[in-house]
Amino acid sequence: MxxxxxxxxxxxxxxxxxxxxxxxxxxxxxxxxxxxxxxxxxxxxxxxxxxxxxxxxxxxxxxxxxxxxxxxxxxxxxxxxxxxxxxxxxxxxxxxxxxxxxxxxxxxxxxxxxxxxENLEIEGASLEPTLLERIYHQLTQVKDISQKENSDVNGWLNLLMNDFVRLNQNYQDYIKTLNSAKAEELMKTTEFLVYKDKIIMYLREFVMTMQNTGALISSLMRNIDENDLELIFQKATDYELSIPRIGRALKREDVYQNFKDKWLSLYYWFVGQDGYNEVDHLYDISNEIIRKMTRYAQQISEMINRGSHRKEQYIHIAEIFEKCQDINEAHCMSAYIFGVEDCLHLNYITPRLSEDIHMGVYQDHPSYIQFDPHSRIVRKKTVRKPAEDHTFERMEQQLMIEAEYAKQMEKIQELIVNNQIDFSSLPVIDANTRKTLLMWLSKALGQESLSSKTDDGRVYMIDKSEANQMCEVECIDGHFIMPKFKIIFKEKVHE
Structure with missing residues (x-):
């Protein structure tokens, strides 16, 4: 044994x-x-x-x-x-x-x-790497499954719930392992660098799959017909009750409620309740673990690099000392590299009355040094000063910013022709104008409607009808090639 x-x-x-x-x-x-x-x-x-x-x-x-x-x-x-x-x-x-x-x-x-x-049956659980795709594929079959036989419906529902159980256990066990005290100690050692990239890559791929497939599952579950679900629960319950069991009598309402509760758990896991679901929770946990691992790896790398740089410096200094001819030259080299070991520091030196080298200290004026008391009773008197008012400086700075912004808007106003800005027909523009136009372009392209607002509230949209053609925009600091976009303002702009 x-x-x-x-x-x-x-x-x-x-x-x-x-x-x-x-x-x-x-x-x-x-x-x-x-x-x-x-x-x-x-x-x-x-x-x-x-x-x-x-x-x-x-x-x-x-x-x-x-x-x-x-x-x-x-x-x-x-x-x-x-x-x-x-x-x-x-x-x-x-x-x-x-x-x-x-x-x-x-x-x-x-x-x-x-x-x-007590002679009760228990479901098992295992781990699978492609459970999200399988769950999504199974949910797409709800409409067809609801019309099939009781045995097929029961098998489909049990397979779906078993995959969901394994998915939940898989992520919980893995996250628990990464948050354990043993893993925390490993992350602070140099051996962790061997596993860091693989673990972070695995987590990122899992999170990306979870975000993409989880969003699809959430959208799919919101659109499932309640009548189809009710029919599935009823058929699955009928099949469970049709299975002969010795010494055990199942109640229909218990079996039906068990299936329904499992489905609600699946629904809340992906869709959520009160605006929060387990997918978002897993996303936050995974990102926090990735940040923690990256931080530990960076600290370990900095520590290793700092030690390696010092080692190279010490070796170089040792080689310099090895080339010294005698101990005196080594002393001079030590003072040059590490500084003078014992030196005299003179403080509070006032200008001398004369540059005569033979003039003694008794012929010069004395210097006075004021010492603050070290006693706890006698303390230096503090002078309270009122807070300075910088209102005028702030107003002046605000006016300068507003004037600069108005000047910039006047330049852009001159570029608007027929209520639009055509990048292919722009004159020579400066760097600030180019930056503003490209910022407008980026904000609108990031929206599905291809529209956005300027800082002064003007609504505009992007015309991509000629985006397959390229144009050259000439600037004061150079030229750059870009697609032929147009910024079209929805309200007429006064030119």
Missing amino acids: KVYDKLLKPIKEVNYLRADNVDRYRLIIRYFFLEYEKIHYWIHKEEVYEEIRQIEGYQDYTLEQCQQDLQQLTQWQNLTASQDSNKVRTIDDFKNKKYRYQLSEYTVEIERMTLRL
Whole structure:
């Protein structure tokens, strides 16, 4: 038998099965696990409290008891607590931290074991790299699937939910690994540079796929017909009830609600609720990890480069000293490179009365130095000065900026012919005019409507009908080639 550390350590996650108040702990864990099976992983304290209160015999269960039970289960590592800062609106909300809880991996497996002892079936989960594309492809078949047989509908729905479970577990496990203490320590070592590029590239590709495909899935789910969904749930429920099971009777409303809750979890994951979805949450987490990795890698590289530069400098200095003929020349070289070891510093030297080298210090005027007291009692008197008023300077600067802007607008006004600016027929323009025109062009091209507004509120649009042809714009500082665009103002411009 192979003996290792985990084999000899106690498993404190099983404490909730035999501790005092075991009934409350098991009810809480079972509720978390049932929600886990519905792909609803994160649960707030209030949800747990309301669920337990509905159970017969626990009507006197208080919110304080619920908080204590959740804290105890968190200490036993049955639950993982995460501060929920998404709904923070005030300082009091930030001080009174609100947590959401999730089952730990050990507890999931322990609860599965208890369910197997109770002859209940548990779904499995695995990891796939192309789950997003598969989910999107499966959702495009909703209309056709709703018209098929019950067995086909049930198989399609279970396959979709299994892919969703694996997707969620995949990203959670991976993000949890990158946020672990071991990974944090690795990121501060030089060995991390070997993995940095691969991990960042993997995360960026995953985030890009998540953004593109996630947006498609979100749009697709918003447009799914509710009647088709209802038909799918009913057919899947009929098929589940048609399967013969020994010693286990399923209730139709439970099976139907289970399918519906899973679909809602999928919907909220991609579409979101109250303007927030898990795709955006994953995007923020991934970007934060990328920034953290880049920052650590930059610090490690700077440390390595700084050490390598110093090493080269020391080697070069050592070679210089090696070429010295004797110790005196080495002393001179040391003073030249490192500075004089002991030198005399003269301060407060006043101009002399005479340049006579034979004049003594007693024949010169004395110099006076004022010392500030070092006593804590006697302190230097501070002179308070009123704050200076820079209103006039700011107004003057504002007028200069406005005059410069008006002058620039007059130059651009001269370029408007027939309520439009044609880049192919522009005269010689200066750098500031070119910069303004190109900024207008860039703002409008970035919009789907190809229109935008100038700083003074004039609406314009870009004419790209001749963009396949090139033109040459002559400027004071040079020439550049660009497509033949036109800036057309929607309202008549007074020329």
